[in-house]
Amino acid sequence: VTTRRRQSTTRRDLVSNQILERAAALFAERGFANTSLQEVADALEISRPALYHYIRSKDDLLAALVHGITQQTAASLGEIAADGDLDPVQKLDRAIRDMVQRIAANPARFRLLVASEEMLPAPLAEEHREARRLALQHLSDVIQSGIDAGALRRVDASIAAFAILGMCNWVAQWYSADRKGAPAPERVADELAAIGIAGLSAEGGASASGDGVASALARLRDDIDDLERRLTRPRARARRSA
Amino acid sequence: VTTRRRQSTTRRDLVSNQILERAAALFAERGFANTSLQEVADALEISRPALYHYIRSKDDLLAALVHGITQQTAASLGEIAADGDLDPVQKLDRAIRDMVQRIAANPARFRLLVASEEMLPAPLAEEHREARRLALQHLSDVIQSGIDAGALRRVDASIAAFAILGMCNWVAQWYSADRKGAPAPERVADELAAIGIAGLSAEGGASASGDGVASALARLRDDIDDLERRLTRPRARARRSA
Numbered sequence: 067v068t069t070r071r072r073q074s075t076t077r078r079d080l081v082s083n084q085i086l087e088r089a090a091a092l093f094a095e096r097g098f099a100n101t102s103l104q105e106v107a108d109a110l111e112i113s114r115p116a117l118y119h120y121i122r123s124k125d126d127l128l129a130a131l132v133h134g135i136t137q138q139t140a141a142s143l144g145e146i147a148a149d150g151d152l153d154p155v156q157k158l159d160r161a162i163r164d165m166v167q168r169i170a171a172n173p174a175r176f177r178l179l180v181a182s183e184e185m186l187p188a189p190l191a192e193e194h195r196e197a198r199r200l201a202l203q204h205l206s207d208v209i210q211s212g213i214d215a216g217a218l219r220r221v222d223a224s225i226a227a228f229a230i231l232g233m234c235n236w237v238a239q240w241y242s243a244d245r246k247g248a249p250a251p252e253r254v255a256d257e258l259a260a261i262g263i264a265g266l267s268a269e270g271g272a273s274a275s276g277d278g279v280a281s282a283l284a285r286l287r288d289d290i291d292d293l294e295r296r297l298t299r300p301r302a303r304a305r306r307s308a
Numbered sequence: 309v310t311t312r313r314r315q316s317t318t319r320r321d322l323v324s325n326q327i328l329e330r331a332a333a334l335f336a337e338r339g340f341a342n343t344s345l346q347e348v349a350d351a352l353e354i355s356r357p358a359l360y361h362y363i364r365s366k367d368d369l370l371a372a373l374v375h376g377i378t379q380q381t382a383a384s385l386g387e388i389a390a391d392g393d394l395d396p397v398q399k400l401d402r403a404i405r406d407m408v409q410r411i412a413a414n415p416a417r418f419r420l421l422v423a424s425e426e427m428l429p430a431p432l433a434e435e436h437r438e439a440r441r442l443a444l445q446h447l448s449d450v451i452q453s454g455i456d457a458g459a460l461r462r463v464d465a466s467i468a469a470f471a472i473l474g475m476c477n478w479v480a481q482w483y484s485a486d487r488k489g490a491p492a493p494e495r496v497a498d499e500l501a502a503i504g505i506a507g508l509s510a511e512g513g514a515s516a517s518g519d520g521v522a523s524a525l526a527r528l529r530d531d532i533d534d535l536e537r538r539l540t541r542p543r544a545r546a547r548r549s550a
Contacts, residue, residue: 095426099339180481181423184337219506225491225499228482229475236474239422249467257467264461265507282535285511289531293524 083172085110085120086130091174098124098182125187131179132190135172136197139165143204154212155263158230161205162259165234169241170251176238202227209266218266230262325414327352327362328372333416340366340424367429373421374432377414378439381407385446396454397505400472403447404501407476411483412493418480444469451508460508472504 089106096105103124107117121127146152146160169176186194205227212218237258242248331348338347345366349359363369388394388402411418428436447469454460479500484490511534 097339097341097427099342177426184419185339219502221503222491222495222499225496226503228478229500229503232476232478232481233471233474235481236470236477239474239477240470249464253464254467257464258471260461261463261468261471261507264509265503267506279535279538282531282538286528286531286535289524289528293521293528296521296524 082120085112085117086127086134087172087174089117089121089127090131090172090178093124093127094174094178094181098178098185125190128179128182128186129190131175131182132186132194132197135168135176135179136194136201139168140197140200140204142168143201143208147204147208153217154208154215155217155267157208158212158218158263158266159259161208162230162234162262163255165231166237166255166258167251169234169237170243170254173238173241176235180235180238202231205230212266217268219268221266226266229265233258233262324362327354327359328369328376329414329416331359331363331369332373332414332420335366335369336416336420336423340420340427367432370421370424370428371432373417373424374428374436374439377410377418377421378436378443381410382439382442382446384410385443389446389450395459396450396457397459397509399450400454400460400505400508401501403450404472404476404504405497407473408479408497408500409493411476411479412485412496415480415483418477422477422480444473447472454508459510461510463508468508471507475500475504 088110092106092109093101103117103121104114106121107114110117121130142164143161146157146164149157149160152160183194202224206223209218209221209226209230210223213220213223237254241251241254243251330352334348334351335343345359345363346356348363349356352359363372384406385403388399388406391399391402394402425436444466448465451460451463451468451472452465455462455465479496483493483496485493
């Protein structure tokens with residue numbers, strides 16, 4: 067019985083997910099304020115009661131966006147930031163992939179949320195702002211701990227967090243898995259994680275800008291220091307790579 | 309006379325700029341579809357004719373957004389991409405700074421454009437799409453030429469261009485020069501340019517992920533090759549590939 071109930075929940079979630087995503091696309095396209103749920107039902111070619119089964123009101127839809135996107139992102143970033151098994155760079159990697167996959171799966175919903183952010187009804191607007199603040203805080207903390215550990219460059223952690231958020235959030239504006247020749251979400255996540263990590267990484271970065279012989283020599287010297295550290299550090303590591 | 313005319317044009321542009329920015333903020337806040345120009349005039353505490361002097365209709369405002377933001381960005385990126393005095397990394401740097409400064413100067417307008425993108429009237433929507441396509445093309449070209457020159461990593465140039473666009477465009481969603489303690493636009497541009505370039509740079513990046521002795525040696529070897537190239541350029545390049 068448990069299994070059957072879980073299956074049916076999953077199927078209901080799938081349908082609910084599709085309806086939410088298509089409704090969000092329609093609202094974004096026609097304007098949230100001047101599109102009624104009846105028009106959404108007509109456009110999706112489902113009955114009004116069928117639509118009402120998933121969305122009872124337009125405010126309900128906005129609440130679903132805030133709870134399903136902003137708050138989930140904040141919660142997920144919080145878990146990643148607190149994960150004692152990951153170092154800061156691994157956390158950054160995990161955080162970028164998590165955000166990209168969530169957005170790539172529901173770009174229309176994310177676009178509608180961004181577009182209607184300033185029109186959210188009062189209590190929901192507060193929940194949304196608080197979740198955004200938390201998400202930024204978790205990401206800044208991860209970046210700051212990476213800087214403190216020497217793994218990331220000495221950037222402004224808050225501007226850097228906004229840079230990463232922007233790179234990921236913008237996926238909603240250009241990505242559509244349905245478009246012919248579109249890369250898989252995992253491929254987008256791979257590229258953005260690599261770009262984000264390299265962008266903040268302590269290796270390269272700072273010294274990478276110089277293009278004369280002197281800076282090439284400086285990089286060489288850094289590499290030799292780095293190699294020396296690796297060879298003299300806890301013996302297990304050296305043995306493993308030998 | 310020329311100077312006086314230029315000054316007065318500049319003053320008119322400044323006022324026009326402020327009115328456009330505040331009108332955009334109001335439209336975004338209250339919803340574009342259900343806010344009238346009269347309500348905007350009331351909220352800005354100016355007369356309707358005074359407002360009409362700058363914005364004759366809501367469609368006019370949308371046209372001003374597309375022409376002043378999307379098309380200007382595309383034109384500016386086109387000039388940077390074609391500038392024979394800059395190498396690909398310098399072009400990328402210039403492009404990021406150009407976008408960040410434009411957006412940081414008018415965040416509300418940029419937010420309204422993003423929010424109303426799917427509701428633009430038909431001919432304007434086409435102009436907007438074409439300018440967006442061009443901007444992406446110019447940025448991808450710059451990145452691809454950097455990859456071909458060996459200055460940037462072998463990333464997917466189009467995904468990388470979207471990453472850079474996202475990082476810059478997201479500035480509209482969080483940056484406000486008026487906020488207490490807000491960094492100067494130049495500071496934001498500096499940080500984002502550094503992150504974007506390091507994120508795509510060939511130095512560090514790809515090899516930076518390995519943390520064993522073998523990868524430290526690989527980095528050393530890369531940097532010795534690099535130093536050799538710098539010392540023997542331009543002839544060494546052909547020999548190296550042989």
